[in-house]
Amino acid sequence: MFEIRVPATSANLGPGFDCLGMALAIYNRFIFEPADDFEMYNVDPRFDNDENMFLRAFMTESAILGKTTGIHVDFACDVPICRGLGSSAAMYAGGIIAANLVNGIQPDAEQCVNLASELEHHPDNAAPCILGGATACLKRDDNTVLVHRLDISDRFRYTILVPDSEVPTEQARAILPKSYPLSIAAGNGAHAVMMVEALRTGSLELLREAAVDQLHEPYRSQLIPNYSTVRKIVLDNTEGAFLISGSGSTCFFISHESLAPNAVRQIMELPDGWQIVETNIARGGIEIKENGVWRKSI
Ligand code: HSE
Numbered sequence: 525m526f527e528i529r530v531p532a533t534s535a536n537l538g539p540g541f542d543c544l545g546m547a548l549a550i551y552n553r554f555i556f557e558p559a560d561d562f563e564m565y566n567v568d569p570r571f572d573n574d575e576n577m578f579l580r581a582f583m584t585e586s587a588i589l590g591k592t593t594g595i596h597v598d599f600a601c602d603v604p605i606c607r608g609l610g611s612s613a614a615m616y617a618g619g620i621i622a623a624n625l626v627n628g629i630q631p632d633a634e635q636c637v638n639l640a641s642e643l644e645h646h647p648d649n650a651a652p653c654i655l656g657g658a659t660a661c662l663k664r665d666d667n668t669v670l671v672h673r674l675d676i677s678d679r680f681r682y683t684i685l686v687p688d689s690e691v692p693t694e695q696a697r698a699i700l701p702k703s704y705p706l707s708i709a710a711g712n713g714a715h716a717v718m719m720v721e722a723l724r725t726g727s728l729e730l731l732r733e734a735a736v737d738q739l740h741e742p743y744r745s746q747l748i749p750n751y752s753t754v755r756k757i758v759l760d761n762t763e764g765a766f767l768i769s770g771s772g773s774t775c776f777f778i779s780h781e782s783l784a785p786n787a788v789r790q791i792m793e794l795p796d797g798w799q800i801v802e803t804n805i806a807r808g809g810i811e812i813k814e815n816g817v818w819r820k821s822i
Contacts (some may be wrong), residue, residue, distance in 0.1 A: 526625050527555045527813040528821060531656070532617045532807035533610030534684070535648040535770040537723075538543040538735040539715035544674075545610075545648035546658040548575070549681065552614045554578065556597035558626040558673030565598040568605065577612055581619030581643055587641070589747065591627045595645045604689035608770030613649035616640045621654075621810050621821055627735035634668075641669045649770065654822060656809030657724040680801055684769060685754060688797025691747045696771035699743050708738045728763060728780050735765030735778070744772045749796040761787035 527590040529551040537544040562579065564572060582595060605610045617640045624631040633655060640650035647661040648671040658674040718734035745768065754775060756764050764779025777783060782802055791798050812821040
């Protein structure tokens with residue numbers, strides 16, 4: 525019997541569209557064993573079918589490894605679905621790692637990140653999900669991914685604000701323009717570089733100036749209920765950077781101080797069922813439980 529936990533991720537980190545991402549300590553756990561057939565337990569009924577992402581990734585990786593072992597897997601999933609917190613990356617990554625483990629193979633980090641990114645069509649959730657911490661990714665012309673782990677200051681706190689409404693990533697990508705003026709492309713690149721530096725140094729001043737995006741947030745904010753109100757409440761009460769997590773609907777707040785209780789109270793009074801959680805960076809990525817202790821699996 526194996527037990528792994530796979531973290532949520534917040535992709536983009538503002539201006540780092542399809543490039544920057546961070547693993548967060550909210551997990552999907554998978555408990556599984558090799559079998560002759562395929563069984564899934566405690567799956568969300570919407571995903572209890574052959575299209576299940578964990579299962580698809582398991583099958584794809586098994587085929588690559590040349591293995592035909594089946595799996596019985598129990599799902600214990602805490603990563604919210606369709607909220608911009610990398611739930612699909614967590615499913616794909618879990619299935620890929622499981623295919624290795626049930627066959628007694630030590631997973632290869634690069635191969636797992638490449639496959640998870642291919643299944644996802646972008647690497648900025650898959651890489652931090654598998655490797656942990658924060659990462660910058662570059663998709664090469666041959667579709668493989670160059671990943672760089674980022675140094676992140678431990679001065680920051682990370683708060684997710686999750687509304688009770690889903691935004692499918694395909695919808696959030698479809699509303700984006702097909703092309704942008706050069707000034708916007710150049711500006712976003714500059715902000716993304718500054719964002720990496722702000723996260724490394726722990727400078728709140730730099731972070732606030734860096735955390736500006738013009739590629740996706742202006743369009744996706746329309747898909748988030750009361751976005752402007754929530755943003756204003758947060759920034760009026762606590763200094764920090766207010767971002768859209770991945771493709772939304774979750775908002776992601778990075779700060780030195782915890783979000784002020786006054787802001788939490790006001791947002792909870794809005795009609796959108798907001799859940800607000802201060803979380804940590806998941807530095808271990810996908811972890812396996814051994815003798816009751818979680819350790820890096822890759
Ligand atoms: N970079 C992807 C996007 C992340 O913004 O569409 C999706 O979670």
